[in-house]
Amino acid sequence: MKLNADFSRRVAVHFNDTDWVASPAAGVERKMLDRIGDEVARATTIVRFAPGSAFAAHTHGGGEEYLVLDGVFQDESGDFPVGSYVRNPPTSRHTPAAAEGATILVKLHQFDPDDRRQVHVNAQTRTEPVVPLFRDGTEDVRIETWAPDAPVKVDADGGCEVFVIEGGFVESSESFSRWDWLRLPPGSVLGGRAGPEGARVWIKTGHLKSMV
Structure with missing residues (x-):
């Protein structure tokens, strides 16, 4: 799949103008913003987890970064409420879930292969410009x-x-x-x-x- 894959062009995607598309995991839907590849892809996506939904354990060969937009996102390392920004570097592994539901903006396979830095920032209560x-x-x-x-x-x-x-x-x-x-x-x-x-x-x- 190639979606908005010409990076020499301006691209705009409006949330209310796009439909949710089911993922392979039950209760997990997404709105794709850009994508090169199929299930393993260089991708930017809004992902919505229904309460109680989860993905199977997997490794991020190309890294993953996400911003929690709504609800509480979870994995083995803890709970990540609204405003949490997380970077899981290449070779990291987790089992993402949302017991009470969550929506995240996530970018996959866009890291330097040698990057091994784990980042977690909770920006929800930060008020600086x-x-x-x-x-x-x-x-x-x-x-x-x-x-x-x-x-x-x-x-x-x-x-x-x-x-x-x-x-x-x-x-x-x-x-x-x-x-x-x-x-x-x-x-x-x-x-x-x-x-x-x-x-x-x-x-x-x-x-x-x-x-x-």
Whole structure:
């Protein structure tokens, strides 16, 4: 499968305009944002776990990072409530589940093969305008809070992804609201304006240079 696999182009996916698709695990559904591959894939996905659902134990050969959007996500290492950002590096193994249900934004098979850093940040109660989540020589991952009607500018020289956690913004005359996703190619600049209620967004920059 190839979905939004041309990383030289701007791509926008609006949460309310896409359907949930069943996964191989009972009670687990997803909305695919981009994907190269089948069940083992380089992928960016919104995944919804019904209460009591789980995936079988598996190893992430290419790493996994996720942000908990709703509910409580779980595995052998503990419970991860809303606002938790987790990086499970290549070769890590777990059995994901959600006893009471959860929704996550997850990115798979996008790590440096030599990366072995485990990361866990709970950003839910953080109130600063920029909450750093992860940074290395290739990528910068963070949560930003934009004031109501504030102009927005994000350097996307190495590519950029923006996911709306709360609120909304306008870019290129297109409006983005809760759980919408925008990907800009390398060499871009995100220029826009926060909505009247402001916005809280997850941002990753710098990581798409090798994809074009």
